[in-house]
Amino acid sequence: MTARAQHATPGSAYAEALAGVPPFSGLRITGAERPTATGFAGLTLFVTTEQPDGTERKFVVKAAPWDTRVYPEPRIAEQYELLRVLGRDTDVPVPAVHHCEPSARLLGGPFFVMDLIPGQVPSDFPSYHRQGWIAELPAEDRARLWWASMDAMSQVHRVDARRLGLGFVAPPDGGPPGTTQQLDYYERHMEFFGCAGDPVLSSALSWLRAHLPAEPGPPGLLWGDARLGNIVYGEDLRPAVLLDWEMTGLGPAEVDLGWFLWMDRFLSEGIGAGRLAGLPGHEETVQRYGELIGRPLAPLPYYEILAGFRFALVTSRVERIVLAARVMPPGVPLALHANAKAQLGRALARITGSS
Incomplete structure (x- = not known):
């Protein structure tokens, strides 16, 4: 079948x-x-x-x-x-x-x-910034949920991947684990994602190659698809389970945090929605997260561009699947991918100073 x-x-x-x-x-x-x-x-x-x-x-x-x-x-x-x-x-x-x-x-x-663990999961579509149970919470409870999510994610980054023998989560056809390995992996599969020759994605990859930071430490375990929508919350607003490990790998914790912040921004700014009051801001989150994992974080802008690049690859692939299934009329772009690519383009323009 x-x-x-x-x-x-x-x-x-x-x-x-x-x-x-x-x-x-x-x-x-x-x-x-x-x-x-x-x-x-x-x-x-x-x-x-x-x-x-x-x-x-x-x-x-x-x-x-x-x-x-x-x-x-x-x-x-x-x-x-x-x-x-x-x-x-x-x-x-x-x-x-x-x-x-x-x-x-x-x-x-x-x-x-x-x-199956019972609980509540934030919605991506429609965005939790627009409606749903998080939007209905008092602002102070949203902050509590956000910090509890950071606590749970930091547990992933405190795992001793080498001691537990987790090397098998790294991409199967790459070199030494780390950011370079991830870039090599995604570049090899640009055609699979449907992005070979795309000017925005190609520019992002070139920028990521040219500005590769020093690894902040030995590669650790990455959740991969780290975001509010992949967490089941209990009645106490604390994470009961972390879901969806399809994008797991090895690398610095900044990869996951960059993705988490990028996805939250995409589900607000990226789709033209206001960000919910009470959710802690970027700088406060970065500072607190460094405290949680016990070291200062490398500059996050690089890892947010990396997140935007990876997310646009994924949304491009999703668009191909949706069009092949004839869920949408031929030639009609998927808003998800168009918005993802637009957000990446804006971030690249800001960081490079181009218009």
Whole structure:
């Protein structure tokens, strides 16, 4: 079954496909649904089961169908192993994982199964800056949520990646871990993302190459897609779990912080929305984050341009997938990618002094 056809499979067929897969063996699957508020990187299923004692238990299945993959390699096995190690050996809040299936036979691509953790997740579309439960919070609670998110992310950056043997999260076809490795990786895959020859992306890559900073220390673990929308929050507004590790790798903590700040800016300034009152500002966040990880941070503008470059690559790939699926009329640009590229262009102009 092709990935696109598999995406159209009703819940009952998903349940039938998963029936013999651990941890579902011996449990009755009572529901298998695709949530509407998930990202673009593959297939997500919420699976509800009934245990032998009649109690209900819920799981998440994360799959990477080949035809609609956002990243060059699905790296499902690496995500599974990373979450397994983090859950076993660290305090990083991650969901428990139960099974990794390397075959594409059942869901059109490899997948893994993890616990579904209840809680609230900030919305990207529509942006949490415009509406939703964060917009409805008092300003002081928004600040509390922001700092709790920084605390949780800093736990990732305090992980001893070498001691835990996490070298497998680095891109599979690169050199020594670090920022240069990331640039090499994305440059090799410009055609995959649909950005080969794009003037804005090419200019950003050239600038990033020319202004590469010294690495601030040994490469550590990176979350990758670090943002509010990938955090499940409990009733106390603290992160219950950090989600979506498709972009994980090794490098300086500044890579994740730059991405976090860039994505927050994209979901406000980048789409013409005002930023919510109460959320701490850029300088305050950078200063506090250095305190959390125990060292001064390297200048963030470089890592924010890096974030904008990577994000525009991802949105370009998403646009290609959406157009191929005929979700939008041919020739109609996807606002997501147009906005991402425009924000990157403005940031480059500011940093280079060009008009």
